[in-house]
Amino acid sequence: MKGKRTISVAMAAIVVSGLLSSCGQSQEEKTGDEKEQVTLQYWYQGTDQLSTEFAQRCVESFNEKYPDIKVEATGMSTTISDQETKLNAATLSDTYPDVIAVVLAEVGSRGSLGDFEPLEPYIEKWKEKEDLFDSAYEMGKYQGTQVALGVLPNPQIYTYRKDVFKEAGLDPEDPPSTWAELKDTAEKLTKREGDKVVFAGLDIPSIDSSLVFIEPYMRTAGSKVVDEEKGEPAFTDEAAVEALNFLGEMAQMNIFIPHDQQKGEEHPFVNGNAAISNLSTANIQAFRANYPDAELGYLPILKKDENSGDGVCFCGYQLIAMSGSSKHKDEAWLFMEHMMSNDVVWDRTETFNTPIVKKSLEDKYMESGDKELKSAILNYVENGKGKATVPWVSELNKYVSVAYEEVINGKKTAQEALNDANDLLTKEISK
């Protein structure tokens, strides 16, 4: 009998203590009595050590300037699905942060939800407005309205292995600059065992769900991909078909190792299994650390052929935006201004090894470090195009990426695949 009672008492204790302690542990503090102090919520990209420490430094230096404004910085997981989940929850419960770092795709998708405050009135009064890169403004526009400002360009740079070029008897200082040359070179660099590619000439993704790999080819050929003014898809033109055809041909040549473009570190290049790849600066840096002996070079932005105009590459951006529902918009802008100040921009460049966004820092940037890489970076940033800022970016990605998969697997011709994608997409967005 005693044992039974002990059990029931213990159980009751567990329940009661559990409820009490969990209710008592509320981490939020009331901010009722200090009316002077304003607290801003700032959500940044990344929960890793580097990002966290950087955000902390920014908050500290901001507090030196404005002791009355408190900033609470919170890191978001960089997995895009996690981020969307978190932001949806915040939208529904009115807990959106005052200032938020977003990626380019979110300018369109979340911009269409009206998440962000138009920034023009604030930029008007900003002393340094002339100093910011044009692309940093350009990227942050949703249907003509400035809803975000670019802080961190993230170009996808076509990187190649000079040492591998030499080994294959190719001139490492004369890399391919047109599609035809790329195709040729890639074929020459590929190593196979039977049918299996063991060293890829070029990293061609099997899955490219955000179109980072595909879109530049379409744009280079002259397609708009999306007509942003009309808000319509525009990827069934001749140029887009030609681009997709070209990618399909390359894929059929069996010169690549299948991988997923989204998973940057899964690129065969990063594991030393490919000669040419489009990589983010972070991937290049990681590769350098793991392969100190490999010599790297950077392709010029690829043109369709000798006679065609300049090519287009992909340049993603991380941006900073203000919530439309913020209760402290003036203070939020002060913090944004701080995040765009030269000190912070430079710190960001050094911390993440990324390009700058301020004109006045250009010389300082070029002077330090690897000149070849830096000029490639600036070139890619200047000629880069990011994602279209339309509300249906997710749907566009979904259908066009399937069209791409159908073409590289030889299921459909480029024309058929794109037409089908267009039909499905149009049907869906017309609702």
Next chain:
Amino acid sequence: MRRTKRIGDDRCGYVFIAPYYIFFVMFVLFPILVNIGLSFTDFNLKSISFVGVENYVTMISDSLFWISVKNTLIYVVFTVFFTMVLGLLLALALRSAALWGTKFFRGIIYMPYVTSMVAMSMVWLWMYDPTHGVINVLTEMLGISAQQWLYDEKLALGAVIVMGIWKGIGYYMTLFLAGLNNIPAYLYEAAKIDGANAIQCFKHITLPMLKPVTFFIMITGVISAFNVFEQVNVMTSGGPMNSTTTIVHQIYTRAFTEYKMGYGAAEAVFLLLIVFVFTILNFKYGNQGQDLDI
């Protein structure tokens, strides 16, 4: 019905279920009702209006959704079937005699069930790697040429299923093992005296006696297989060519990345209905129809 007559009316039953039911109503029933309500609207985080059954009509012509239904059904059938068979065989092997290290083997087979999928999905990605992945190395040793597993539309769903089986096998095995341990030894002794061989014993004693455990496994296994999402999201994101997209993956894509909350809700209602029907059928036929009075 028998039970109802034998014990009278126990009103205090409500008191017993109340603590659980309060949580259930708040955190499960309420969201489900919200969800059913939303499925008749065009809610997109920004605006909401009533659209009647439009979402359900859209669903009928949504080819992507039906692909996901097909994929999910394939996933459910294959994972549940193979995990059950393997789980049962392992359970039989691990108790057939005082085999050395039973506990140790059991622990190992159970291990995949306690791991979270975040890191494990990455390990599986490495294993499925088309060039240097372990699985290709092994298949090449067996004389089968290297495959592109996750990047081949014919193989990708199979690759995801294999991982699902790996994950669930320990859970199934443990349950079967327990079920086997529960079969009284005298039944086998009696059968032996009657001259039954091993196969007859298995057919006439083991299988029927395992029925209740099988029933429990069927219900919980089918439900969790229908809800497969995590490994798909991490490993293939539904590709290539939508060959691995599942119902929950569709719900997720629609509601969370395209903000079509209303439409996602309608898909969720559909999923709930299928699973519910499966479960009812299970109760009616899987349990000899004598469990529930509904």
Next chain:
Amino acid sequence: MKKSRVRQGLLLLLMVFFCAVIMLPFLIMFFTSLKTSSEIAAPVFRLLPEKWLFSNYADAMKSSDWGRFFYNTFFVTVVATGISLVINSMAGYAFARLNFKGRDMLFMLALVGMMIPQQVTMLPNFVAMKYFPLAGGNNILGQGGTGLINTYAGVVAPYIAGAFGVFLFRQFFLNFPKALDEAAKIDGLTRFGTFVRVYIPLSKAIFATLIVFKTTSTWNEYTWPLIITAKKDMWTVQLALSVFKEEFVTQWNYLMAATTLIMLPLLVLYIFMQKYFVEGIVTTGIKG
């Protein structure tokens, strides 16, 4: 005699082979956790590390406030499991043994809780947490504060609503001889008395079973804590794994080391509970 020994040997061999297959991903995980990042990035995959870098474990744990994350997870898991045990066993008993109007309907409805994917319930739940009356600065109408967001109560509450435990207990109790109830009645025990004094003492095994299952699922939960916690000091270990993932580069060795450590408590619990656990499932779902 000889024949059976050969068979035993074969069986043993087969088991060893099978376990090796099952273990393979774990071996890869473990050996990766001991490698340097350049070994992981090597062109050809090798199972064994060149040098066994156990220091990766220390480095991984030093990278962030892992003590706090383990504490949070431990606390949340213990509370969720503790409460579940009590309320699930009560409900399971009622559904199995008590007769009241609408019992089977109510049970079926509870089972629906197992059928709905979490992706569907989490947003309504999150909103409900925000507007939870009288918590986190909210007034009685749920306005003004942040409710249960970023609190332990907020993390735990939905875990308790799962129906798995109720189902498990019900199947288990269905199996008890009815004579128990009648004997208890003769002894003058109330329903509650019967449950506490007769049923619970006989259910050690099933409690162990649920402890293992519930602990595992709560410990490994990812999406709900992701949205309900707002500050790092409330993170669970699963969320904390993201500290090793930068936007384009992941520190796989640390991630695998941390994952191995996160798994260990669950494995120890399983080994410790195994004996009750197997016994527990023995009778589950078996009815006369």
